[in-house]
Amino acid sequence: MTKIAICGALGRMGTTIANLVNEADDLMFVGGVDVNAGTLLGAPVVPSSEIRTFLQEEKPDVLIDFTIAHAAVENIIAASEAGVALVVGTTGFSPEQRSKIDAAINGSVPAVISSNYSVGMNIFWRLVREAASRLGDYDIEVIEAHHRYKKDAPSGTARTILEIIGEETGKTECMYGREGMTERKDEVGVHVVRGGDIVGDHTVLFAANNETIELSHRAYDRAVFAHGVIRAARYVPGKAPGIYSMDEVLDL
Numbered sequence: 358m359t360k361i362a363i364c365g366a367l368g369r370m371g372t373t374i375a376n377l378v379n380e381a382d383d384l385m386f387v388g389g390v391d392v393n394a395g396t397l398l399g400a401p402v403v404p405s406s407e408i409r410t411f412l413q414e415e416k417p418d419v420l421i422d423f424t425i426a427h428a429a430v431e432n433i434i435a436a437s438e439a440g441v442a443l444v445v446g447t448t449g450f451s452p453e454q455r456s457k458i459d460a461a462i463n464g465s466v467p468a469v470i471s472s473n474y475s476v477g478m479n480i481f482w483r484l485v486r487e488a489a490s491r492l493g494d495y496d497i498e499v500i501e502a503h504h505r506y507k508k509d510a511p512s513g514t515a516r517t518i519l520e521i522i523g524e525e526t527g528k529t530e531c532m533y534g535r536e537g538m539t540e541r542k543d544e545v546g547v548h549v550v551r552g553g554d555i556v557g558d559h560t561v562l563f564a565a566n567n568e569t570i571e572l573s574h575r576a577y578d579r580a581v582f583a584h585g586v587i588r589a590a591r592y593v594p595g596k597a598p599g600i601y602s603m604d605e606v607l608d609l
């Protein structure tokens with residue numbers, strides 16, 4: 358039985374993941390951490406200031422983090438010090454925060470980190486790579502839409518898409534929205550929509566004279582992310598210390 362704890366247990370993703378963990382015969386939800394104390398599915402949720410004691414007492418095999426960037430950095434450091442494997446879904450890290458995370462994990466614990474745990478998105482990234490590798494001379498625009506409560510922009514998934522486009526085309530300059538008199542150069546346009554309860558939409562537009570190609574992925578339910586998280590949580594215990602991707606989890 359693999360013991361699972363969740364940071365951000367009382368959030369949208371935390372509760373979705375905890376429910377899936379509870380339904381799995383081989384996984385046990387042992388509780389979590391959030392800003393305020395509480396309970397979830399009969400297990401304790403402790404305030405984030407008590408994460409170290411929580412990890413010592415509950416001894417989870419895997420700590421799953423879906424919180425917010427600055428909190429995730431601290432949670433990851435605590436888990437690494439306690440020798441607990443990680444699955445990290447939180448997005449919006451600055452380069453400095455990402456360096457701290459890498460330093461905490463490498464040599465200490467195994468961790469899966471992904472900006473999007475849906476199987477479909479992991480295939481979508483491959484489609485974007487293929488298109489970008491062949492359409493580097495097209496104008497490229499990335500459009501993402503999420504619910505009104507999402508804090509980071511552009512989304513972690515869109516940032517991964519931009520990395521892929523940069524690797525394949527060399528286009529690393531981005532234009533975040535356009536206003537006024539603008540002249541299109543070789544930049545990648547990035548457009549962020551926030552509203553309602555949109556779970557997560559991403560489109561990459563390749564445009565040339567007389568033709569466009571649009572690749573789109575749309576998540577209709579957070580369960581698509583949570584199912585990928587469960588696969589990562591089964592994959593990561595016992596692996597050598599280091600950072601693993603969903604490509605490795607899904608054997609893509």
Ligand SMILES: NC(=O)C1=CN([C@@H]2O[C@H](COP(=O)(O)OP(=O)(O)OC[C@H]3O[C@@H](n4cnc5c(N)ncnc54)[C@H](O)[C@@H]3O)[C@@H](O)[C@H]2O)C=CC1
Pocket residue numbers: 364365366367368369370371390391392393405423424425426428429432445446447448449471472473474475509513582
């Ligand atoms: N990689 C992926 O597939 C996905 C990633 N995400 C990312 O996951 C993160 C969370 O998303 P949601 O669940 O929608 O947000 P949410 O706001 O519903 O949940 C976050 C939870 O973290 C808690 N929290 C804040 N500071 C904390 C701390 N120091 N320690 C413990 N808990 C703390 C909040 O109180 C809240 O309950 C975001 O960064 C989002 O972009 C969301 C969906 C899928």
Ligand SMILES: O=C(O)C1=N[C@H](C(=O)O)C[C@H](O)C1
Pocket residue numbers: 448472473503504507508511512513514515556557558
């Ligand atoms: O905050 C969200 O909701 C989501 N966040 C992730 C991101 O930033 O890419 C993944 C998904 O799109 C939902």
